[in-house]
Amino acid sequence: MSDSQSITILGSTGSVGQSTLAVIEANPQYRVFALTAHSNTQLLLEQCVHYQPDYAVLSSGEGASELAEQLRQAECRTELLTGADALEEVARAEEVDIVMAAIVGAAGLASSLAAVQAGKKVLLANKEALVMSGELFMAAAQHSKATIIPIDSEHNAIFQCLPESRTGVAQDQLRQVEKIVLTGSGGPFLNTPTQHLASVTPEQACRHPKWSMGRKISVDSATMMNKGLEYIEACFLFSVAPGRVEVLIHPQSIVHSMVHYVDGSVLAQMANPDMRVPIAHGLAWPSRIGSGVNFLDLAAEGPLEFTHPDMDRFPCLALGMAAASAGGGAPIALNAANEVAVQAFLDGRLEFIRIADLIGEVVEKIPCEAPSSLAIIQDCDLRARILAKELIIKQFH
Numbered sequence: 001m002s003d004s005q006s007i008t009i010l011g012s013t014g015s016v017g018q019s020t021l022a023v024i025e026a027n028p029q030y031r032v033f034a035l036t037a038h039s040n041t042q043l044l045l046e047q048c049v050h051y052q053p054d055y056a057v058l059s060s061g062e063g064a065s066e067l068a069e070q071l072r073q074a075e076c077r078t079e080l081l082t083g084a085d086a087l088e089e090v091a092r093a094e095e096v097d098i099v100m101a102a103i104v105g106a107a108g109l110a111s112s113l114a115a116v117q118a119g120k121k122v123l124l125a126n127k128e129a130l131v132m133s134g135e136l137f138m139a140a141a142q143h144s145k146a147t148i149i150p151i152d153s154e155h156n157a158i159f160q161c162l163p164e165s166r167t168g169v170a171q172d173q174l175r176q177v178e179k180i181v182l183t184g185s186g187g188p189f190l191n192t193p194t195q196h197l198a199s200v201t202p203e204q205a206c207r208h209p210k211w212s213m214g215r216k217i218s219v220d221s222a223t224m225m226n227k228g229l230e231y232i233e234a235c236f237l238f239s240v241a242p243g244r245v246e247v248l249i250h251p252q253s254i255v256h257s258m259v260h261y262v263d264g265s266v267l268a269q270m271a272n273p274d275m276r277v278p279i280a281h282g283l284a285w286p287s288r289i290g291s292g293v294n295f296l297d298l299a300a301e302g303p304l305e306f307t308h309p310d311m312d313r314f315p316c317l318a319l320g321m322a323a324a325s326a327g328g329g330a331p332i333a334l335n336a337a338n339e340v341a342v343q344a345f346l347d348g349r350l351e352f353i354r355i356a357d358l359i360g361e362v363v364e365k366i367p368c369e370a371p372s373s374l375a376i377i378q379d380c381d382l383r384a385r386i387l388a389k390e391l392i393i394k395q396f397h
């Protein structure tokens with residue numbers, strides 16, 4: 001590989017996308033090939049002027065002609081593309097070495113998969129893509145020799161702690177591994193009296209005590225569906241059976257996850273809670289580069305606590321774990337219902353505590369055949385979304 005590497009950042013205007021650009025800013029050996037946004041034309045313009053990528057994609061297409069004009073006026077060399085298909089084009093382009101998959105939700109599935117199919121080094125933040133298409137996604141990587149490096153901080157931690165840091169680990173190598181422990185902060189409502197949860201607002205749910213993130217994953221952290229999705233993500237990424245993954249609440253968010261070995265050894269990865277750490281790790285792997293994040297000062301941290309999650313408080317976590325065990329189409333229906341429910345909560349159309357009820361009902365009522373093709377996955381996703389929307393209208397209005 002040459003010294004300079006070209007990168008496409010899918011979802012460059014989001015929280016992970018912006019953190020990726022911050023790491024690249026300090027490490028000029030990475031060259032930006034393409035940036036993508038759904039609708040934030042102002043930030044996409046600023047990013048193009050600053051990083052001068054070859055391509056920018058505005059996937060919604062809205063405001064594209066104004067943006068193209070602004071790029072011309074700024075004498076920016078970037079060519080503007082529009083529409084969802086263009087996301088796949090800049091993900092699989094010949095010139096690209098690394099793809100950061102940081103679109104939120106199912107909207108990122110096709111482009112993340114395109115990067116994997118094209119054999120890229122894929123930095124995977126878009127956990128929903130993997131939850132929906134797990135086996136297909138990992139098989140595509142094996143076939144194309146793509147390298148998948150998890151960017152979700154927990155999975156990045158596990159990746160760093162496994163015997164041979166890699167995804168798609170063969171089962172025999174995992175014989176040394178007793179179990180994987182996913183840590184989670186417990187989110188903003190870890191200690192909120194449960195009778196208050198009915199009236200929490202989107203602003204309260206998005207005020208995460210440790211991480212600054214996009215709104216969808218912030219709500220997922222508040223319900224702990226985020227940990228449920230991550231449970232499924234871990235099983236697919238590292239090919240472990242659900243029974244060998246455990247969740248622990250760790251409010252300080254310093255230990256990002258752990259691997260227990262058969263001899264009783266436990267390896268943990270620690271860092272300050274800042275996504276630039278796993279992003280820098282993924283970019284440079286198997287080497288290391290600076291992330292710009294302060295070094296961890298454990299003496300200043302105070303005690304690190306670990307407790308078992310309260311499943312009554314966090315029914316979404318239980319639903320996620322159950323979907324991992326059920327397999328088949330259950331994770332797809334779970335993810336689709338969750339995306340619909342979270343949006344309805346953010347729009348003020350669904351109470352926080354009804355999110356889990358809605359998802360449980362959709363998963364129960366949507367049987368999906370084995371998700372062996374993208375078409376089957378998309379069909380299951382669509383049916384689950386339709387039912388979730390119907391249920392919200394019927395039951396909650």
Ligand code: NAD
Binds near residue numbers: 059125152217
């Ligand atoms: P965000 O909401 O801040 O950004 C989302 C990005 O996706 C934006 O660039 C947006 O333009 C793009 N996007 C949204 N809808 C789109 C659509 N329909 N088509 C194409 N592009 C679209 O989200 P985020 O917090 O950066 O999270 C991104 C992904 O990374 C999620 O899957 C999330 O679960 C995962 N993740 C995020 C964090 C974090 O700290 N933010 C940590 C771990 C994992």
Ligand code: MG
Binds near residue numbers: 152153154230
């Ligand atoms: Mg995470």
